[in-house]
Amino acid sequence: MLNVDNIVVSVRNGPDIVRGVSFRIEPGEILGLVGESGSGKSMTSLALMGLLPPALHLSAGSITQDGADVTHLAPHERVRRKCGKMAMVFQEPMTSLNPVLRIAEQIEEAVRVHDPDTDASPRARELLDMVRIPDTAHQMRSFPHELSGGMRQRVMIAIALACRPQVLIADEPTTALDVTVQLQVLGLIRDLCNRLDMGVLFITHDLGVVAQLADRVAVMYAGSLVENADVEPLFRAPLHPYTGALMACLPNPESDDAVMATISGSAPRPGAIPPGCPFSPRCSRAQQPCLSGPVPCARGVAGQTAMCHFPLNESVLA
């Protein structure tokens, strides 16, 4: 089990980008992390991996996996201490593979780190089979530029699996792919999650993808989680006005309305986040209490929580 407790990611000598985020991921469960672009999803995931860029650092909070504290540990240190079994699939399949190394070399390299006693080549082929890459013998010898975006993303998943992760972090893994390929990759991730009893943190800005794939959802806004819920109660009755607004923006197959709803205004940049509720300047329900001071946590009957003074769907409140 992965436990993330109140982590804060800050620019060195600058603003906080992730402002106190907590969640848990159990084996075999997919947690969808949704939020607009720029809300801090990628930096949250890089902080979990111990891969924050040099300009950023984890300034507070802790990350534990199966009781072991892995906060601040880089991946190679986690290997050495045999803890923190996490792996990550990145957003950009086109640039995330080394252009001058063959696919086989890039997978085998990960195998040798995490399964030093295994013969790397057959294991790499097995991994390519697991991510359903056809004609593995040929693909092993290919260079990244010879593969399509979908194939590269499968290779990225194979590399991640080579690390034998208990938690797989997928940061918008399908955003750069076309719809049919996107569906295949989503299906593959669900499948691997079930088969390997692996936790998944699935990051996306697309609430529709979350509805299809996730078991639980965390909604992120301006560096904080504003709502946490199981997927079914969330889509039936969201509590946070931001979640409600995101849902209103989903294309509705039943209406012919060509104009999609949007949320007015734009998300605040790190360092310019308003006091009180960060969503208040854009929120139609905002009142005086929302503009300053701490925001209370509203709880629903299905265990959902939302950081809001005046939540939607009062009927489901506990």
Next chain:
Amino acid sequence: MGRYFLRRTGAAIITLIAASIIIFGFIHLIPGDPIYVMLGDGATPEQVALLRNRMGLDEPLVVQYMIWAGNALQGDLGQSIFFDTPVTQVIKEGAETSILLATITMVWIILFGVPVGILSAIRQGTWIDQGLSGLAMLLASVPTFWVGLYLILIFAAGLGWFPSSGFPSIFEEGGLSNLRYLILPSLALAAPNAALILRLTRASMLDVAREDYVRTARAKGIRPYRVVLRHILRNALLAVVSAFGFTFAALISEAVVTETVFALPGIGRTVVQSILRRDYPVIQGVILVTVCLYLVINLLVDLSYRLLDPRVELE
């Protein structure tokens, strides 16, 4: 690979033809009769007529070029006016010095520029990096002759560790130990170029370190030194290798100065002297040979770039 090689060779041949026309033409760009320019004002009419005839200058220009280029293809670059020996002979005499000087210089450049550039990048922002970058700036900005004079002053005149000038052939008395004559000149010649390669290696390493695939490599849990060697360096060297072609061009022009400062019997010094003596066939010959060499080296650089970077094959 084969088709690429043919295409590149074709392009090189076209460049060579263009260059040969310019080299051939420059003698006619000089104001006045080239014969008088070469022989000076005191030449007798007989001498003028003889040289004019020997150089084929009474033929039409196109025919002259064809004869000159045709002879060059057969390895005949004409006669030196000053030495009265074939130009190829003059070039051969300087070749040993120049080739050895260039080779030792390249060794310094690679031995110093690349590893120190890596060190500087790995220690980015520390005093090591700042010191090395400062040194590189200094070396890149001082002229070669100045470095050469200081090296002579300190290590030859002062400490007496190395000879200050000349270079007896390694096939004569002294053998390979004669190479010590080339230590100071090659260091002077290497200094600015090694500094450039150092800065290029450093910049290129830092660029690549920001790439997404380096993050992927780190995510695998590979140890940092392996990330540097296998993922960052390998890609950073692509930019460095392609710069070696330019480095060679810089070496050619700076070698002329270095050979003069250290009084080395190389091709560079021959060119300078030939210019002073108005020995045009030698100048033309040397430039033609240099252009050929430059094209071959760039072809080799391109080919090795392709071996390192699998992506180029598609283009």
